[in-house]
Amino acid sequence: MRDIAVISFAQTPARRSVPELNEVEMLMPAVHDALTQVDMTIDDIGFTCSGSTDYLAGTAFSFVSTLDAVGPWPPIQESHVEMDGAWALYEAWVKLQLGEIDTALVYAYAKSSPGDLPMVLTRQLDPITVGPLWADSVSLAALQARALLDSGKATEADMAEVVARSRKDALGNPNAQLAWDRSADDHLATEYHIAPLRKGDCAPITDGAAAIVLAAGDVARSKVKRPAWIRGIDHRVEPIHLGLRDLTVSESTKIAAGKAGVADGKVDIAELHAPFSHQELILKEALGLGDDTTINPSGGALAANAMMTAGLIRIGELATRISNGEADRGVAHATSGPCLQQNLVTVLEGEA
Amino acid sequence: MPEIQLPASLQGVEAVRSVRTPAQLDYTFTAGDATTRFLKGITQKKIIGQQANPNSRVYVPARGADPELGAATPIEVEVAQVGTVTSFCVVNLQFYGSGMEIPYTSALIMLDGADLSIMHLIQEIPADQVRIGMRVEAVWRDDADIEPTLESIKWFRPTGEPDDVNVRIPGEIRGTGLGSWVDGVAPTELTVRNPRTGEGGTAEFGGEN
Secondary structure, eight states, rough: OOEEEEEEEEEEBBBSSTTTTTHHHHHEEEEHHHHHHTOOOOGGOHHHHHHHHHHHTTOOOOOHHHHGOOOOOOOOOOESSSSOHHHHHHHHHHHHHSOOSSSEEEEEEEOOOSHHHHHGGGGGTTTTGGGGOOOOOHHHHHHHHHHHHHTTTHHHHHHHHHHHHHHHHGGOOOOOOSSSOOOOOHHTTSSSETEEEEEGGGGGOOOEEEEEEEHHHHHHHOOSHHHHHHEEEEEEESOOOOGGTTTTTTHHHHHHHHTTTTTGGGEEEEEOOOOOHHHHHHHHHHHHHTTTTTEOOOOOOGGGOOOOOOOOOOHHHHHHHHHHHSSSSEEEEEETTTTTTEEEEEEEEOOO | OOOOOOOEEEEEEOOOOOOOOOOOOOOOOOOOHHHHHHHHHHHHOOEEEEETTTTOBBBSSSSSBBBBTBBBEEEEEOSSSSEEEEEEEEEOOOOTOOOOOSSSSEEEEEETSSSOEEEEEEEEGGGGGGTTOOEEEEOOOOGGGSSSGGGEEEEEEEEEOOOOOOOOBTTTTTTTTTTTOOOTTTOOOTTTOOOOOOOSOOOTTOOOO
């Protein structure tokens, strides 16, 4: 395996709506920032890969227009995934492993504000039996939360602790959309939104973008003092039929964590992509994290959750903390689909 | 495929061969910065192009980023309302939502001063007389009906000027556009100039800028 590292990360401030910019205008600052941090231009990049979906903004082939942000002329080596940018990063990592190139640019973005996000997300469900029911994403998450509570593995108070901690940690994240210091009891005193979920249990709807630069071996060392090396990365998917799954566990995360080697060392920080509070509890168990691991110091997806982007941001947030010496080793997680259907796990580590 | 054994109650039931699951999603679409500036120009009956720097290409309409430089296009340049047809097609089908009388002509028009051709209709000339190189001018709606939409230009019509015999397809010579072949030569690194580094290209095929 080649040593591949995250050498730079940039994101736009998360906002509920960015109506004054189109997607490429919103994305461009993140791409430019990520390249500028390591004194690179698109001409220094061997492969570009992006993650987004046209369903969000309702704009056909928006991912082709947004490629203009990087200056793709003369034609560049490029690819796109209709998934979170974390999977675009995976594709770039595979490409780097082949040894033909030494650098890759990964970016992701979403404008969810033009549409009704929970309704838009119904289009990813089974088109024959579930899609026509318009089962929205929050209701499906509430089914999962109910199953978890009834299993006795967690309580609403446990969920409330996740909410209180995440929003408080978000106060230290200048790019967060939702940040406040309110107790778990204050949260529990609020009304149900879609029971057993309260509004505070749910991630906000976010417009935003992010970009990461990957580099191999000596190129990474020449660009930054302490690259965040990818020591393991793996992703797994579960069946589309919710009834086939035990929603109280995340088997795909567990397998991916094993393949990525999460348990092979101490986990200082875990950045988990949990758009609903109860999902953090499920993920913590699936990843085998102990109480000595700091979870989501950025505030996680409850602080900001740009679709197709929040998973890539988890990797970027962790990489930043490793590169600046705050942590030596950590795990970043990204999810996609309803009720944690698909999960990607990355282990990052800094050199001593 | 294994043989499917249906319970007795379903035997002889006609198979479902298709289902209809209509879906509608509504979006509130915003134009963004570059397109807003372009459409504001339209409300003043001006066609405004945009460029990243004084020496880079002028895009009409601009979509927010110069794809050669990967940069925003803050500079506004008013281009002419007269241009040259660089390609066209004659439409003989009635499309849903189109009120056009067939046959009609859609064309790519390179406005004088622009580096990107816009798509619009050609009218006031029989469809079979439209040709590449033809000089055309914008025909606006009545002033009272001008709105921030490209439909404020009803169509383009011939100016009567002689054809531009040197008309170039965007991408020819200077190596931009969608992979144009020049004189039977593919757009390789030899013929395509990198606008950021100045590398590649030849004097004949795009060494000039």
